[in-house]
Amino acid sequence: MTTKLSVLQCQVVEEEVSMTLADLCRACDADRELVLQLVEHGVIDPQGSAPQAWVFGGSSLRRTRVALRLLRDLELNLPGAALAVDLLDQIARLQRELQAATRER
Amino acid sequence: MKFKDYYQTLGVARDASADDIKHAYRRLARKYHPDLNKEPEAEGRFKELGEAYEVLKDPEKRAAYDDVGKRWQPGAEQPPPGWDSGYEFRGGEADMGGFGEHSDFFEALFGRARAQAQAQRRAPPRAQDHHAKVLIDLADAYRGAQRGIRLQVPTLDASGRVVLAERTLDVAIPAGVREGQHLRLAGQGAPGFDGAPPGDLYLEIAFRPHPRYRVDGRDVYLDLPVAPWEAALGADVDVPLPDGSVQLSVPAGSGQGRKLRLKGKGIPGRTPGDLYVVLQVAVPAPTSDAQREAWRALARAQPFNPRADMGAP
Numbered sequence: 001m002t003t004k005l006s007v008l009q010c011q012v013v014e015e016e017v018s019m020t021l022a023d024l025c026r027a028c029d030a031d032r033e034l035v036l037q038l039v040e041h042g043v044i045d046p047q048g049s050a051p052q053a054w055v056f057g058g059s060s061l062r063r064t065r066v067a068l069r070l071l072r073d074l075e076l077n078l079p080g081a082a083l084a085v086d087l088l089d090q091i092a093r094l095q096r097e098l099q100a101a102t103r104e105r
Numbered sequence: 106m107k108f109k110d111y112y113q114t115l116g117v118a119r120d121a122s123a124d125d126i127k128h129a130y131r132r133l134a135r136k137y138h139p140d141l142n143k144e145p146e147a148e149g150r151f152k153e154l155g156e157a158y159e160v161l162k163d164p165e166k167r168a169a170y171d172d173v174g175k176r177w178q179p180g181a182e183q184p185p186p187g188w189d190s191g192y193e194f195r196g197g198e199a200d201m202g203g204f205g206e207h208s209d210f211f212e213a214l215f216g217r218a219r220a221q222a223q224a225q226r227r228a229p230p231r232a233q234d235h236h237a238k239v240l241i242d243l244a245d246a247y248r249g250a251q252r253g254i255r256l257q258v259p260t261l262d263a264s265g266r267v268v269l270a271e272r273t274l275d276v277a278i279p280a281g282v283r284e285g286q287h288l289r290l291a292g293q294g295a296p297g298f299d300g301a302p303p304g305d306l307y308l309e310i311a312f313r314p315h316p317r318y319r320v321d322g323r324d325v326y327l328d329l330p331v332a333p334w335e336a337a338l339g340a341d342v343d344v345p346l347p348d349g350s351v352q353l354s355v356p357a358g359s360g361q362g363r364k365l366r367l368k369g370k371g372i373p374g375r376t377p378g379d380l381y382v383v384l385q386v387a388v389p390a391p392t393s394d395a396q397r398e399a400w401r402a403l404a405r406a407q408p409f410n411p412r413a414d415m416g417a418p
Contacts, residue, residue: 007251007275013287013307015374027234027307061287061307065236066140073155074134075127088140096321 014058021046021054028064034071035064041082043067063089108177109210111157111170119171123162130158156211166215173214232295232304240313241278243320246372247348249280254308276308281374284320286310318347323378324371330387331355336363344382346370353382361386 011017024044025032036051038044044063046054063085070081112119115129135141137151160166207215237256245252254276257269274293282288287307294304312320319326329344339357343350344367353365363384371378391397 007277008290008293009277010279010288010290010308012279012282013289015286017289027305029233058287062285069140070138073138073151075131084141099321 017058019056114157232297234304235294236307238309244347250278326381329382
């Protein structure tokens with residue numbers, strides 16, 4: 001017997017999704033306190049004045065998850081993880097520019 | 106099953122102090138962490154490091170492991186009798202998070218404690234969201250596609266052991282999705298308890314490597330071979346796209362490596378990417394006297410020194 005599955009629709013997080021603090025905590029399986037600290041250290045930058053009104057852009061998901069993995073796996077502290085996330089993004093940007101420049105030649 | 110030498114994995118002596126073990130782990134973890142090291146073997150290496158550290162950093166687990174190690178015959182494929190019984194663990198420590206599973210060796214020695222720890226964990230008020238990585242074809246990102254996606258989901262079996270169950274989801278991949286982006290599937294994460302809604306599932310997108318196309322964000326690059334006379338005189342040539350083909354006018358006097366932009370023919374979207382065609386001049390080897398004479402005639406008609414700017418004749 002075969003069961004016919006319905007096709008699941010989805011959203012592209014980086015383009016169509018904005019998240020509340022609670023959404024982000026659940027999506028990353030993280031404590032609210034820890035996410036508040038990531039905001040304080042500038043890893044993620046929500047819009048809105050108070051935590052209950054915060055709105056996170058879709059790209060916060062990736063940065064939060066990378067920061068949490070670095071905190072856990074490398075036993076980093078928050079400023080260290082925040083610095084690493086920024087540097088990783090910078091490396092990715094420079095690699096793209098380098099590739100583009102190499103192709104220019 | 107093979108004995109796993111966790112000391113060797115971390116590169117420390119069997120009598121290494123807790124501090125030595127911590128330092129060795131941190132140094133190697135920085136080197137092989139998949140967020141920091143994009144080499145394909147890094148992730149496997151990092152999992153081994155994590156497993157070794159999980160055991161050796163915990164005095165109780167380390168003692169149990171050392172005890173098994175002493176009784177294991179050198180070179181033996183078989184563990185000593187009764188090797189995996191009699192160890193008790195508080196549980197709850199064994200959590201490797203996103204990078205996942207333990208080796209069979211670890212599971213056999215510590216697996217039961219881990220499964221119990223998971224079962225005892227209180228059910229959260231709302232179910233967890235799950236994450237997975239999926240590989241799609243570049244053409245799927247051009248056209249959108251319906252794809253069956255197979256996921257390995259950890260579940261508890263009848264005896265309380267964590268096993269991986271396979272689950273297939275039929276997902277509508279939206280056109281325009283790019284590498285590194287995430288798709289959210291509402292309600293497809295962990296099931297909810299006591300009437301709570303289920304969690305969501307997040308899929309991180311990666312493209313299956315393609316022999317022809319290279320992808321950079323929204324832009325796509327294609328090396329296109331052209332004949333010398335097409336490059337010299339100009340020609341209309343067909344360019345294969347991930348979702349069809351398009352005709353391109355190669356301008357006369359094009360050199361090797363010339364980059365031609367097909368605006369908006371990259372990955373589609375609100376701001377569509379561009380497709381860059383990089384010309385590769387292909388030279389046929391002459392096989393007949395007539396062909397060789399034709400090349401000689403060209404050489405006489407068009408004096409040309411490709412090494413002129415090297416200062417060599």
